[in-house]
Amino acid sequence: MSTIGYETWAVDLAEVGAVYPFQGHEFLMTLLGVAFWIGWHRIQFVREGRHLDKARHIGDPDKITKALERY
Template identity: 50%
Template sequence: MSTTGVTTWAVDLAEVGPIYPMQGSETLLWILGVAFWIGWHVWSIRWEKAYQKERIAKYGDSETLKRSLDLH
């Protein structure tokens, strides 16, 4: 990042202009971040449900598991 022309930061930054790249895109980036966050949770929930169904199909339901672990 270049600060060409800025010799001191003790000035009104409104007169200096943009001081970092992509200034003004914060709202778009926030929306994209929230959409990614929600999408991640939806994907994670779907994946975990499918994984659990696979495990139940392979090893049985909770009653079968309880019966197989019962020591009596």
């Protein structure tokens, strides 16, 4: 069963044309992917920083220091 009208793929693909969606938009998709990747890491960096700031204020600093000195 074919959705593009070809009964067989035994043809010269250079004559077929695009065999994947969004052909011609590779550069735009790459830019969007990189922007998403950098944005995601920025969001995670900020959230993790907040979490670590909260964790620093929990507990007695002297007890934590003593516990860490044992090891």
